Amino acid sequence: GRSAIMDLEADNNILQSILFIENSMKRSQDLTVKMVSILDNFENRLSQLETDVSSIHGETTHLKKINTNINNSITAIEEIMAFFNVGNEVEPRIKEGIKTDNPDSLDTYLTSLDEIARAMDHLQLNLNYKSSEKALVHLRNLRQAGLEECEKAFSNILRHYSIEIDPSQYRGTPSTDSDLASTESDLPKLPDQVELLSSQGIPELKKIISRFDRFGHQTYIREYWERRSRFALTNIKKLSPDRMIREDVIERGAHPYVYLIQFTLTMIKSERALVETLLNKDNFGEVLSNTIEPCLDIILQVGESILKHQRSIERGGGVYTLLDLWDNFEAIVDGYKKAMSGDGRPNHMEDIRDLIKKFANGARKCLEDFEQHVKDTDHSKHIPPDGTVHELTSHVCAFLQRLYFYRQPLGRLLGDVNAFRVMSVKLLGDLKDNLMYKAKKEKSQILATIFLLNNYHFIQKTIKKSSIWNLFSNQAEFTKQYNEWILEQRNLYKASWKNVYTLVTLDPAVEQKLIESSEKKSWGKKEKSMLKHRFKDFNKEFGEFYETQKHYFIPDAELRTLIRKDTRALVMEPYRKFFDLGANVPFSKKKSEYVKFDPSVIANMLDGLFEGTQEQVKQKPKILSKLGS
DSSP states (O other), rough: HHHHHHHHHHHHHHHHHHHHHHHHHHHHHHHHHHHHHHHHHHHHHHHHHHHHHHHHHHHHHHHHHOOOOOOHHEEEEEEHHHHHHHHHHHHHHHOOOTTTOTTHHHHHHHHHHHHHHHHHHHHHHOOOOOTTTHHHHHHHHHHHHHHHHHHHHHHHHHHHOOOOOOOGBBBOOEEEOTTTTOOOOSSSSSSSSOBBBTTTTHHHHHHHHHHHHHHOOOHHHHHHHHHHHHHHHHHHHTTOOOGGGTTTOSSTOOOOHHHHHHHHHHHHHHHHHHHHHHOOOOOOOOHEEEHHHHHHHHHHHHHHHHHHHHSSSGGGGTTHHHHHHHHHHHHHHHHHHHHHHHHOHHHHHHHHHHHHHHHHHHHHHHHHHHHHHHOOOOOOOOOOOOOOOOHHHHHHHHHHHHHHHGGGHHHHTTTTHHHHHHHHHHHHHHHHHHHHHHHHOSSSSSHHHHHHHHHHHHHHHHHSSSSSGOOSHHHHHHHHHHHHHHOOOHHHHHHHHHHHHHGGGGOOHHHHHHHHHHHTTOOOOOHHHHHHHHHHHOOOOOOOEEEEEHTOOOOHHHHHHHHHHHHHHHHHHHHHHHHHHHHTSSOOOTTTTTTTHHHHHHHHHTTTTTOOOOOHHHHHHHHHHHHHH
């Protein structure tokens, strides 16, 4: 029943579902067939489109390539035309020139030259262009005008930024010798180099030089070294080198030529540094040599003139200057060699070395001349008429005193550290021989004795008071020798008075008899005659001695006092005793004609000896100054 009905309804529902599914699948199949047909059609149309697009793409690529080629050709033509137009574009700027009041003018001008250079480079590589030769001619003219303008600017900048150097603002390099006292000075030491060109001008010059070099324009090189050499020469001439020739400075290292060679070396080093900064290596040697040559000419010319002048000084007087100049030049010659290396002219250093050698040879010759002068007995054969210190003696002592301060360079020159000591001993020995020769030639033994006394004493005192004394290895022997020589002459001088004082020196028996006669106031004829003749002979002998010797001169107070003391001791005691015994004896009616000298008068006369004449007294300070009094 009811169950069957329900089963039947269920089956019917299933059947309905199956039919629905069947219908749906049929419709789906129809749609699929249609879709496939549409897709096939679309695929065919896409294939056709691809074929059409491929053809269009090929045509477009070809057109694009054609367009690119056209654009490149236009650009190339424009660039070529620009090269042709450079002349017209830059001509106004080239003609306008470089304006000094416009800081950008130089760079702008140089940029125009760069444009001309590029245009010329291109056109010269493409001479097949129509009118290229005409354009090149125009550009060459503009380039030449531009380079001439740059030369003017180069010269103006070089002149404007060059720095004048005042040599007097520095002091020379002091000697390294320990015994030479350095002169106090507030001035700074001369530097190794000085600034010759303001730092502002260097970049501008380098810019211009780079363009000159690019165009192969070399005329600026001559302008450079001519202007720089004139500038350097101006700085050096501020030292007035012509006035140095006859200079004779006593202080070692103070000769102005010493500072001249030091300052010139600084200038050469500074010029070298400037050349290295501005110019290329190809031009270095020529520019440096031409720049420094006038400076070197001054050094060489003045040096030769000094050498000639110093050699002309008599008696080797030029040795100090020549020795000093040789030593100072020798000390810095390596600096010159380094500063001038690569200047392209080796003769420059050869000339300097030759001058240094001449200084050395000149100094040696002066020493030889002086040694010969000391030995030369023909020179001033006669001793001074007043017996004073001979010019040769004072000259030798002064020579040694001054040469003492040059003993270290002297040792270097002669290759012997003891050269000065050896020379001193030799010169003093030759001097003594010469003095002895002159004394032996003198007719007056007394004058010769005074002469040797003065000179021996002068030599001993001068040497012992000077710095030379410290160099004598055997001071005791030196002192002993001179003391013996002086004593020998003192004894000879005392002996010369023998004929005077023996006239008033009585035999003891005679003296006793006179005493007894005086006590009795009774004198014999023989006694009176003896007194009369003794007074007469003494007056004559003493008077002659005094008249002769009152013109003699002993400038040294110590020696003068000593010789007076010796003379008083010989004369005064016997004369006073003789005077006391005989002055009151009535040996003559005209006794005043015989008893002329009171003992006090004799004493005063002896104390007045060796003072010299008024003219000699005037010369006395000079002689004493040599003695160091």
